[in-house]
Amino acid sequence: MTTDDTNTDDTNTVTAAQSPGLVDTMSRVAEPEAGCSHDDVMPAAESCCHEAPAVAAPPAPDSTSRAAEASTVDDAALTEALRQVLDPDLMINIIDLGLVYSINHTDRQVAILMTLTSPACPNGPQIMSEAKRSLERVVGVDAAEIKLTMDPAWSPDRMTDEARDELGMY
Numbered sequence: 001m002t003t004d005d006t007n008t009d010d011t012n013t014v015t016a017a018q019s020p021g022l023v024d025t026m027s028r029v030a031e032p033e034a035g036c037s038h039d040d041v042m043p044a045a046e047s048c049c050h051e052a053p054a055v056a057a058p059p060a061p062d063s064t065s066r067a068a069e070a071s072t073v074d075d076a077a078l079t080e081a082l083r084q085v086l087d088p089d090l091m092i093n094i095i096d097l098g099l100v101y102s103i104n105h106t107d108r109q110v111a112i113l114m115t116l117t118s119p120a121c122p123n124g125p126q127i128m129s130e131a132k133r134s135l136e137r138v139v140g141v142d143a144a145e146i147k148l149t150m151d152p153a154w155s156p157d158r159m160t161d162e163a164r165d166e167l168g169m170y
Contacts, residue, residue, distance in 0.1 A: 073140040078103050078110060081134045088123050092166055094131065098158025101149065108142040110135050115154045124148070 082100055083093045094100055094114065101113040112131065116124045128146045135144035156169065164170065 073105055073138060075103055077138050078105065078135060081138050082131060084134050085127060085130045087127060092163045094127060096160040096163040099154060108140060110141050110144040111147060113147045113149055115149055117154050119150050
């Protein structure tokens, strides 16, 4: 930004030629209304001598609305979130594979107990991380904890019929 050398006060003056983008801004400026005591120029959208209408702020959430939001979390929403988590080798979700043993939630906290198809499953950390992320995206959930167990061990008997059909296990 350059200043006009003839300017005697300490303000910077930019002309439209020096900053073409300024032309649009300058064209939307209105002069003060007749009888107004303001010496400055106001944007056209503002009224010089009139207050802008007040905009009401949204009400602050209180503890009862937070409690209502938390109570809307149900097992169905959590189960649906976990259906988005796929075993990368089998490309079947962890619910239909029968990897999730239990889902518990209280006060915006979720804990699931799950297993893997094998104790040496190389995708275990990825599956658990995706399950945690998926649960924490559910409205009303602040944190999710994934507990891993190998007792009881997973078996194909835990899979849904749809998962068996997908794997060709009739």
